[in-house]
Amino acid sequence: MESAYRDWERQRTNSAGRHTASRRGTKVALGPRECRRLAQLGICVVLFLVVFIGKGVFPEQMVAAREQITGLISGDTDFRAAFASLGKSISDGEPVLETLGGLWVDVFGGGQRVEVDTWQPSALYEKNSALIGVPATAAGILALDLSKTELPAVTAPVQAETPPEETAQPVETTPSQAEPAEPAVVDMGYTGEALPANASMDKYSLGVAQTMSPIQGAEGAWVSSGYGWREHPVDGGEKFHNGVDLAVNDGTHVKAFADGTVDYIGESPIYGLYTQIDHGNGVTTFYAHCGKLLVQQGQSVKMGDVIAESGETGNATGPHLHFEIKKDGVLLNPLYYIETP
16 A cells, blocks of 8 residues: 555646646747837836936936837837848948938837938038048948057147247448448649649549637637739748648637647747647648747647637737648648638
């Protein structure tokens, strides 16, 4: 009796194991509609989380998107057909933007897909394709190996160089702009009697910086006798006058014609008290018939310094200053170089 019971129990356990194994190996097949509903359920869970989080962060934007999300949930979207269309677009080499745009229309609606008979690549498409080295399509981008792709280096914009500020250049004086040099000798066209060997009627260039009349500023001064041949006022007869006589009052200040050094001083029966000044460059001036000398031999003087007082010493008929100018020992007409009353 006990042996029969054990056999029955063993058979019962083996039968239950076979039914359990049979149930474990059986797969439950879902229909197309159930698959869509399962996908919609998954999307709903994701959208619920997005709505839950976005409602607290972007409340206004979520109100606007509520209607579109509700339509997606209640609609009968064929996700299998949408992603099948995506795969076909990728394999056909359509551009990335058009491929993703078609998927958006299939899933979310909002428009109809526009079928284009022929697609022509634009200049931007060709430029991007050349930049990455593959066609700018979904298939090309998925196949792109970024580790072997060299992207162009980004260079900083080159700033235009600011031209240097122009500086004023000194204007060089050309010979035509410079003042013409004074000729060494100017022919004055003298046609009178023959002159002594040491005298000239031409105008020489003295080469002295500044000059002035020895009686400049004197009241009542005038030229009583000029340079050249004349009737001598004391001795009579025609004689050559080596300088000019400047009639002035007795005691008038006699001034230096230019800067120089007193060459000598002296007294003679003809010239009375006299002095000569060397101005350099071969130029000398002679002052005679002075009433008083105020300088000594070797003394340096400046133009306008008072060197004597006028008088009528020597062979003279009245107070005046006898004034001579020489250039390299040649007597010249003083009236060429001083202002006369």
